[in-house]
Amino acid sequence: MKNISIKKLVFLAIIFLYSLLSLADDASKGLEIAILADKNTEGFIDSQSSMEMQLTNRKGNVVTREMKSKRLEVAGDGDKSLIVFESPRDVKGVAILSFSHKNSSDDQWLYLPALKRIKRIASKNKSGPFLGSEYTFEDLSSQEVEKFSYRFLRDEDLNGQPNHIIERIPLDPYSGYTKQIVWIDTQNYLIQKVEYYDRKSFHLKTGTFSGYKKYLDKIWQASRMEIINHQNKKKTVLIFKDIAFKTGLSDKDFSQNSLKRSR
Amino acid sequence: MEPLRLNKSVKAYIFLILVAFSTTTYGEIELLGELSIEIRNFQNEGLFGQKKGHSSYTFSPELYFESEGGKDFFSIKPKFREDAEDNERNLEDLQELQWTHVGENYETKIGIRKDFWGVTETAHRVDIINQTDAVESFDGEDKLGQPMINLSLERDWGVLDLYALIGSRERTYAGKNGRLRMPFIVDTHNPIYESSEEENKIDFAIRWNHYYGDLELAISHFSGNTREPLLIPAQDGNSIKLLPRYDIIDQTGLEALYIIEGWALKLETITRSGQGDRFTALTTGFEYTQTGIFETTLDLGWIIELNHDDREEHSPHAIGTRFSFNDIDDSQLLLGVLWNESTGETNVFIEGSKRIGARSKLSIEGFVFNGGKKVKGNNFDFNKANPLDFLQEEDFLRMELTIFL
Numbered sequence A: 001m002k003n004i005s006i007k008k009l010v011f012l013a014i015i016f017l018y019s020l021l022s023l024a025d026d027a028s029k030g031l032e033i034a035i036l037a038d039k040n041t042e043g044f045i046d047s048q049s050s051m052e053m054q055l056t057n058r059k060g061n062v063v064t065r066e067m068k069s070k071r072l073e074v075a076g077d078g079d080k081s082l083i084v085f086e087s088p089r090d091v092k093g094v095a096i097l098s099f100s101h102k103n104s105s106d107d108q109w110l111y112l113p114a115l116k117r118i119k120r121i122a123s124k125n126k127s128g129p130f131l132g133s134e135y136t137f138e139d140l141s142s143q144e145v146e147k148f149s150y151r152f153l154r155d156e157d158l159n160g161q162p163n164h165i166i167e168r169i170p171l172d173p174y175s176g177y178t179k180q181i182v183w184i185d186t187q188n189y190l191i192q193k194v195e196y197y198d199r200k201s202f203h204l205k206t207g208t209f210s211g212y213k214k215y216l217d218k219i220w221q222a223s224r225m226e227i228i229n230h231q232n233k234k235k236t237v238l239i240f241k242d243i244a245f246k247t248g249l250s251d252k253d254f255s256q257n258s259l260k261r262s263r
Numbered sequence B: 001m002e003p004l005r006l007n008k009s010v011k012a013y014i015f016l017i018l019v020a021f022s023t024t025t026y027g028e029i030e031l032l033g034e035l036s037i038e039i040r041n042f043q044n045e046g047l048f049g050q051k052k053g054h055s056s057y058t059f060s061p062e063l064y065f066e067s068e069g070g071k072d073f074f075s076i077k078p079k080f081r082e083d084a085e086d087n088e089r090n091l092e093d094l095q096e097l098q099w100t101h102v103g104e105n106y107e108t109k110i111g112i113r114k115d116f117w118g119v120t121e122t123a124h125r126v127d128i129i130n131q132t133d134a135v136e137s138f139d140g141e142d143k144l145g146q147p148m149i150n151l152s153l154e155r156d157w158g159v160l161d162l163y164a165l166i167g168s169r170e171r172t173y174a175g176k177n178g179r180l181r182m183p184f185i186v187d188t189h190n191p192i193y194e195s196s197e198e199e200n201k202i203d204f205a206i207r208w209n210h211y212y213g214d215l216e217l218a219i220s221h222f223s224g225n226t227r228e229p230l231l232i233p234a235q236d237g238n239s240i241k242l243l244p245r246y247d248i249i250d251q252t253g254l255e256a257l258y259i260i261e262g263w264a265l266k267l268e269t270i271t272r273s274g275q276g277d278r279f280t281a282l283t284t285g286f287e288y289t290q291t292g293i294f295e296t297t298l299d300l301g302w303i304i305e306l307n308h309d310d311r312e313e314h315s316p317h318a319i320g321t322r323f324s325f326n327d328i329d330d331s332q333l334l335l336g337v338l339w340n341e342s343t344g345e346t347n348v349f350i351e352g353s354k355r356i357g358a359r360s361k362l363s364i365e366g367f368v369f370n371g372g373k374k375v376k377g378n379n380f381d382f383n384k385a386n387p388l389d390f391l392q393e394e395d396f397l398r399m400e401l402t403i404f405l
Helices: A002-039 A254-258 B008-022
Strands: A046-056 A062-070 A080-089 A094-100 A107-112 A117-121 A148-158 A163-170 A175-185 A189-198 A203-210 A213-215 A219-221 A224-229 A234-245 B024-044 B055-067 B072-083 B089-102 B106-113 B146-155 B159-164 B202-211 B215-225 B230-236 B239-246 B248-260 B263-273 B277-289 B299-309 B317-324 B334-341 B346-356 B360-370 B396-404
Touching: A002 A148, A002 A163, A002 A175, A094 A254, A107 B239, A117 A254, A117 B248, A148 A175, A213 B106, A254 B146, B008 B089, B089 B239
Parallel strands: none
Antiparallel strands: A046 A062, A046 A234, A062 A080, A080 A094, A094 A107, A107 A117, A148 A163, A163 A175, A175 A189, A189 A203, A203 A224, A213 A219, A224 A234, B024 B055, B024 B396, B055 B072, B072 B089, B089 B106, B106 B146, B146 B159, B159 B202, B202 B215, B215 B248, B230 B239, B248 B263, B263 B277, B277 B299, B299 B317, B317 B334, B334 B346, B346 B360, B360 B396
16 A cells, blocks of 8 residues: 555656656747747848738728838847827827837837827736727737747647647736737748737637748748737738838937927 | 017028928928817807807818938928907917928927927926917917927937027917906907017027936926916906016926836926016826726726915816727717815816718817806906806817818
């Protein structure tokens, strides 16, 4: 009896250790994949693009919004970004400047052109809809590797392409999500699909990425993103146009003064 | 109608900017415009027999150009307003006629423009560059264009703005048939200036602002013609009128905003000398946003702001709730109360807006004034009155449709 229980104990301990190790193994494999995927956007220096957002409601009616975006890579920290709205006309010239940080919450400023006012905003409120779309500010902001913990789940084909599937859990307590399941193709390590699970772990939205093109011989950028909200059945498509990298932007293009003259 | 008063130095600026326009190779050129139609409905006739229904339209075209290298920016934006009832509410103003040049580590902004200072929502203590177009709206956020030369230095230690303000503008006040108006007419055609140069006096201002992580700070100083004139009673035949008196003031301001999780804690304070005794005034409070409440996309923003002003025995406080529906039409609703604990006056307001299609927007605004004493014409006693006494009959609902051209 005694022997058996010791044997059992040892066996259980081995199982426990093994599962711990494999968990650790899954975690490190997940992180490894995330790092490889992130490499595809590393070294972009700066970028500019125009974006068209198509919002489709439950009945299939579509409205469009246009905006311009500028991004700057910051050595050792998150990116700086500036988004300026072009249409609809009542928000033309409204701009959002954000400094994303790897290990702390982002800094964000809103520019209101009618009042000529710059307003610092609490970046905690990033889980709300972005311009009435199915995207949130969180979905569109810089996805730094450090902002999540990872777990490798399995390999699976998606549209006939082999993919790694990893789970990532946002570390920011103000994230709108409990987890995201990410499909990353095994050939180029490009994000193909993300399933978003809300605060109640309900599968709320699915995002897909397509039209990848390679720039500067190393940077991969999707030209089309689409997100479907499974709860309200609404859809948002984001189309990137006039994508350019290494355009000569600097910190000066992401300053308070540049925010005031952004349009 | 208030004519466009262009003094000599302003004319020199216009010339300079036109020269800059004509010697630049242009990149982007934009021609835009806004047309608004406004209807205000008051619950009662005014104390002086003013009508219940008031309407006006505003037209503001805008021409914008950018130089090819992206270093020079020009904008011209006049604003015209015509009111069906009140001539004093008519306006011809140059909101912008400016040339911005971006240098290596500085910017110059020359011409007529607007600049906002401040962090709070319900009162703007520090904001002083532009004169308030007080008849446009009750919240005082509409401004007149200010001629200036602004040098802005942006460095590691923050942004330092230096301003030479070329002349100053006079505040707008409602006329005899206008609403909301005071029991006595403000004679905007006969202002009193302390400075012998009157509205042509060149004023100076300086402001430093920077942020340290989650803390935003700004310190400013203004020296020149006040934007907030005192109203001096004067005999006008058998009755009394008020003359705006623009004293030379010195005002130092401090702005602070601290972000802590979903909270924005705010403080604006000034100290001003030149209009009687030196006084201090401050507004402090917070804004807190709850996102996605009741499992919808609705955001609720809470605003509480407390006021102190040495010139008043008790200042009103403000509490408001902003509903952001985050829908396709960007629907917003702000409900609020201004209350004064010593006089018992409360002032309930509602502001809402909604986009209509891609090119227009509908706004509504309503005010209900409570707790003041009713005023009868010339019996008004300035010394005994509460601030809102003369607004007792002025409850109104305003609707505005803006079309973007």
